[in-house]
Amino acid sequence: MAVNTILRTVKQAIWLGWKIDTNWANPLVFAIYYLVRPLASLLIVGFIFLIGSLASPSGVFDPQYFAYMFVGNCFFVYVTHVMMSMSILIHEDRVHYEVLKHIYLSPASLKWYILGRALNGVLNASTSLILTLGFGLLIFQGLLGVQIPINWLGIDFPLLALSLIIGMFCFLALGFMLCGINIMTSRVQFMLTEYVSGTLYLFGGVVFLPEILPSWGQTISNALPITYFLKSIRFAILHQTSFDAQTNIAYLVLTTVGAIILGIGVFKIAEYKARRDGLIDRKEEY
Amino acid sequence: MLTLSAYVYLYKMLNAPAEFASFVIIGGTMVAFWSNVLWNMSAQFYWEKETGSLEVYLVAPISRMAILLGMALGGIVNTTLRAAVILIAGTLIFQVPFMLQEPFTALLMFFLTIIALYALGMLFASLFMLYGREAWHTANLLQEPVYLLSGLYFPVNYLPFIIQILASLIPLTFGLDGIRRVIILGESITDTWLNVAVLVVFILVLLPFAKFALNYMENLGKKEGRLTLRWQ
Amino acid sequence: MSQSIETRDLTRIFKGKSETVKALNKVSLSIGEKEVFGLLGPNGAGKTTFIKILTTLLLPTSGEAHVDGFNVVKEADKVRKIISLVSGGETPGYGILSVRENLWFFSQLYGLSSAVAKEKIKGLMADLDFEEYANTRMAKLSTGYRQRLNLARGLLSDPKILFLDEPTLGLDVLTAKKLRSYIVDWAKKEAKGTVLLTTHYMAEADEMCDRVAIIDQGRILACGSPNTLKENLKENQIMKVETASIQADFGFIDKMVGVIGYSQTRNIQTGTTTLKIMVSDDEIFSKIMSELEKAKLKILAVNKTEPTLEDVYISLVGRGFEEGEAGTHA
Known part of the structure; x- marks a missing residue:
C-alpha cells in the first residue's frame, strides 16, 4: 500500500471532518458549540462541588479536590469528542451521504479514513479543552473567587505530553471499537456513545475519587485506561501526592494495549461481517 | 443514569447531606422526560424530514398537534419506564431518603410539569420542522446548559440571582423545585401553591404559542419549499 | 483473449428471518477485456448482488469470481485498486461539499497526485458538461447532474473495470442518452476499460452492450450479443x-x-x-x-x-x- 495514498486519505478525512462540523454554522458559533457543552457540564459539577461542600457538616471547601475534579472534567472532553465523532460517522456516511461504500472500495481503505476523521475529533477536542479550561478558570477563579491551586509554571510538560499521546491511542482504539459496532448495527450510534462515555465518566475517576466506589466499581475503575490517563494528567498539572508516575504510565500503557487489541478485534470482526452480510451499503429503514 | 451516579458519588465524597442524593435522583428522573420531549418529539420531525416521510404527514388531513401528541404518547410509555428505573434503582442503590406527605400534590405537580414540557416540545418541533440540522444542533447545544440552569442536580437558589431569573424561564425548573419540595422535604400544597400557579401559566401561554408557531412555520416552509429538503 | 471478469458457479444465499433467498444461483460468466457487458433483468433478479460480490462489497456463499485475474474473496485489496463502482439513484457524495470538492476528496482517496487530480477533475467536468456547477454544493444539484458527478467520480481513478449498477435510473431521456454514449466511447473509442452494466431498461442494454446476459431469479437464462439473442x-x-x-x-x-x-x-x-x-x-x-x-x-x-x-x-x-x-x- 502506497504510504502516499494513506497520507492523502487521512489528510482529506481531517479536512472533510472539519467541513462537516463547520457546515451548519459560521466558525464563531462553531467555537461556541465546542465551548458551551463542556463548559456547562464543568459548571454543573463545579456547582455541585461548591454547594455540596457548603452543605456538608464541616462546611469545608477543599481546593485540592476541586482542582482534581476541574482537571478531570476538562480532559474528559477527549473521550466524548473522539468517541462521538467516530461513532456517528459510520451512520452519516452510510445512510445520509451514501458514500461509505466508495470510501470502503478506495485503495487506502476505510480504516485510514476513519483515523483521519478521528484525528479531526482530537483537534476539536483540544480546541474545546483549551476554551473550557480558560473559561472555567475565568468563571470559578475570576467571578466566583474559587481558588484553584494550579501552578502553571510548575506543570510537568513532558509527562503531560506523554500521557496525552498514549491517551490518544487509547481513545482511537475505543473509537474504532465503536465504529465496528456501528457497522454491524444501525441507529444505535448516540445511545452507544452515551453508555460507553457514561461508564467511563462514572468509573474513570473523572470527578470523584474512585476509592469511594463500591469494591466492584473499583475493580472496573482499575481496568479502565482512562483512570490512569487522568491520574497521569493530574499529576503532571497538579502534582497531587501519593503517586508513582512510572507505575501509573506502565498501567496506562498496559490498559491502552488492551484497548487497542479490543478495538482492532471488534473492527476486524465488523469488517468481515460487513462483507459477509453486505452491510457497507445497507440502507436503513426508519 | 451513569452520569447521574457520578454526581451522587461526588456529593458523597463531599460529605453533603443525603437529601442532595435524592435531589439528583429526582432530577435524573425528570431528565428522562425532558430528553423525550427534545429527542423523541421535537427531533422526530427532523428524522421524518430526513427520510422524506414528513411530506406524507403534512399531506395527511390531521392537525400537526395531533401528530405530535401521538409521537409524544408513543414515547411516553418508554420514558416513564426509564424514569421509573432511574427512580427505583437510584433509591435502592444510594438509599436516598424521601419524606412524601401529599402524594396527590406530587402527582399534580408532575403532570403539570409534563404538560408544560410537552408544550415546549411542540414549540421546538416547529423549529425542527423548518431548520432541521441547525435546530438539531441547537437542541444538542442546549442540553447541558438546560441541565445547569434548571437545577437538575443542585438547588437553583444557590445560583446568582440573574441566573435564577434565566432559569425560571424553563418550566422544568419550577416543576422540579415543586416536586422535590413535596417528595423530599415533605411540604404540602399550601407551601408550594406558587409552583403550581406558575406551571399553569406556563401551560396557558405555551400551548397557544406552540400552535401558532407550528402553523406559521409550516406556511413559511411551504412558501420557501424547505419542508421536503433533506439535510446537506 | 484474457478475461476481465470470470465467475464460476457463483452463488449467494440470503438467509432472512422467515425466508431464504437465492439471489444468485450458480452464475458462470466470462467477460472479455474492453467489452461492454450488460446484465439485464427485472428488479430483484440478482443483478446488484452480482455486482456487489465482484466489487468486494459482499462475499459469495459459494463459487468463485475473478476480476482481472484476482480472486475477489482473497485478493480484495488488489481488486479494489483497479475497479470503480457507480450506482444509479444514489447520492454521489457529500451534500455539503461542492462538486469540485467532492471530486477532489475522492481523487485523494484514490491516491492521485495533486496535479493529476486537478487535470482529471477539470477534464471530466468538461467532458460530462457540468463545469458550470463546479462550485455548486452537491445537495443543490438535480438528479441528472448528480449522476454526472457520480460517473465522474467513478472515472477519476482510470479504472480497468467499471461497474455500473443501473447507471441511468431515474434520469431524464437526454441525460441518460448523454451518459450512455459517453460510457460507450470511454470503453470503445478510448479503449480505457471493461464495463459491466446492470440495467432493467431494454433499450439501454440493446444500445450499449456488446453482449448481454439475461438474468432472472438469480439464474442466467441466456447470454450473447443483442443481435444473436434476437436472431x-x-x-x-x-x-x-x-x-x-x-x-x-x-x-x-x-x-x-x-x-x-x-x-x-x-x-x-x-x-x-x-x-x-x-x-x-x-x-x-x-x-x-x-x-x-x-x-x-x-x-x-x-x-x-x-x-x-x-x-x-x-x-x-x-x-x-x-x-x-x-x-x-x-
Whole structure:
C-alpha cells in the first residue's frame, strides 16, 4: 500500500471532518458549540462541588479536590469528542451521504479514513479543552473567587505530553471499537456513545475519587485506561501526592494495549461481517 | 443514569447531606422526560424530514398537534419506564431518603410539569420542522446548559440571582423545585401553591404559542419549499 | 483473449428471518477485456448482488469470481485498486461539499497526485458538461447532474473495470442518452476499460452492450450479443395488440397452446393496454384475436413487430419484463 495514498486519505478525512462540523454554522458559533457543552457540564459539577461542600457538616471547601475534579472534567472532553465523532460517522456516511461504500472500495481503505476523521475529533477536542479550561478558570477563579491551586509554571510538560499521546491511542482504539459496532448495527450510534462515555465518566475517576466506589466499581475503575490517563494528567498539572508516575504510565500503557487489541478485534470482526452480510451499503429503514 | 451516579458519588465524597442524593435522583428522573420531549418529539420531525416521510404527514388531513401528541404518547410509555428505573434503582442503590406527605400534590405537580414540557416540545418541533440540522444542533447545544440552569442536580437558589431569573424561564425548573419540595422535604400544597400557579401559566401561554408557531412555520416552509429538503 | 471478469458457479444465499433467498444461483460468466457487458433483468433478479460480490462489497456463499485475474474473496485489496463502482439513484457524495470538492476528496482517496487530480477533475467536468456547477454544493444539484458527478467520480481513478449498477435510473431521456454514449466511447473509442452494466431498461442494454446476459431469479437464462439473442427468435411471430381497456384479464392467453409468452403494459393515461404476444405460428394468433373479440374488447391497433430484447426475455420466462411497473419509463 502506497504510504502516499494513506497520507492523502487521512489528510482529506481531517479536512472533510472539519467541513462537516463547520457546515451548519459560521466558525464563531462553531467555537461556541465546542465551548458551551463542556463548559456547562464543568459548571454543573463545579456547582455541585461548591454547594455540596457548603452543605456538608464541616462546611469545608477543599481546593485540592476541586482542582482534581476541574482537571478531570476538562480532559474528559477527549473521550466524548473522539468517541462521538467516530461513532456517528459510520451512520452519516452510510445512510445520509451514501458514500461509505466508495470510501470502503478506495485503495487506502476505510480504516485510514476513519483515523483521519478521528484525528479531526482530537483537534476539536483540544480546541474545546483549551476554551473550557480558560473559561472555567475565568468563571470559578475570576467571578466566583474559587481558588484553584494550579501552578502553571510548575506543570510537568513532558509527562503531560506523554500521557496525552498514549491517551490518544487509547481513545482511537475505543473509537474504532465503536465504529465496528456501528457497522454491524444501525441507529444505535448516540445511545452507544452515551453508555460507553457514561461508564467511563462514572468509573474513570473523572470527578470523584474512585476509592469511594463500591469494591466492584473499583475493580472496573482499575481496568479502565482512562483512570490512569487522568491520574497521569493530574499529576503532571497538579502534582497531587501519593503517586508513582512510572507505575501509573506502565498501567496506562498496559490498559491502552488492551484497548487497542479490543478495538482492532471488534473492527476486524465488523469488517468481515460487513462483507459477509453486505452491510457497507445497507440502507436503513426508519 | 451513569452520569447521574457520578454526581451522587461526588456529593458523597463531599460529605453533603443525603437529601442532595435524592435531589439528583429526582432530577435524573425528570431528565428522562425532558430528553423525550427534545429527542423523541421535537427531533422526530427532523428524522421524518430526513427520510422524506414528513411530506406524507403534512399531506395527511390531521392537525400537526395531533401528530405530535401521538409521537409524544408513543414515547411516553418508554420514558416513564426509564424514569421509573432511574427512580427505583437510584433509591435502592444510594438509599436516598424521601419524606412524601401529599402524594396527590406530587402527582399534580408532575403532570403539570409534563404538560408544560410537552408544550415546549411542540414549540421546538416547529423549529425542527423548518431548520432541521441547525435546530438539531441547537437542541444538542442546549442540553447541558438546560441541565445547569434548571437545577437538575443542585438547588437553583444557590445560583446568582440573574441566573435564577434565566432559569425560571424553563418550566422544568419550577416543576422540579415543586416536586422535590413535596417528595423530599415533605411540604404540602399550601407551601408550594406558587409552583403550581406558575406551571399553569406556563401551560396557558405555551400551548397557544406552540400552535401558532407550528402553523406559521409550516406556511413559511411551504412558501420557501424547505419542508421536503433533506439535510446537506 | 484474457478475461476481465470470470465467475464460476457463483452463488449467494440470503438467509432472512422467515425466508431464504437465492439471489444468485450458480452464475458462470466470462467477460472479455474492453467489452461492454450488460446484465439485464427485472428488479430483484440478482443483478446488484452480482455486482456487489465482484466489487468486494459482499462475499459469495459459494463459487468463485475473478476480476482481472484476482480472486475477489482473497485478493480484495488488489481488486479494489483497479475497479470503480457507480450506482444509479444514489447520492454521489457529500451534500455539503461542492462538486469540485467532492471530486477532489475522492481523487485523494484514490491516491492521485495533486496535479493529476486537478487535470482529471477539470477534464471530466468538461467532458460530462457540468463545469458550470463546479462550485455548486452537491445537495443543490438535480438528479441528472448528480449522476454526472457520480460517473465522474467513478472515472477519476482510470479504472480497468467499471461497474455500473443501473447507471441511468431515474434520469431524464437526454441525460441518460448523454451518459450512455459517453460510457460507450470511454470503453470503445478510448479503449480505457471493461464495463459491466446492470440495467432493467431494454433499450439501454440493446444500445450499449456488446453482449448481454439475461438474468432472472438469480439464474442466467441466456447470454450473447443483442443481435444473436434476437436472431434466435426469428422463427416466432410477435404481435403487438393495443386494446381499449386497462382492467381486462388476459390470463387466458397464457393457457393457449402455442403461445410462447406475452406481456402487458397498462397505460393509465390513455386507458389502454398493449399486449405483446409471442406465438409459434400465425394460426394461434388468429385464435387469440377471436377470443379477444368474444370478450368484447375494443381493439385499437394490431402490429407485427421486430423482436427486441424484451421479447427475448418473454420467450425465456413467459411473462413480460416490467409487469406492474409499466408506464414508469419508455
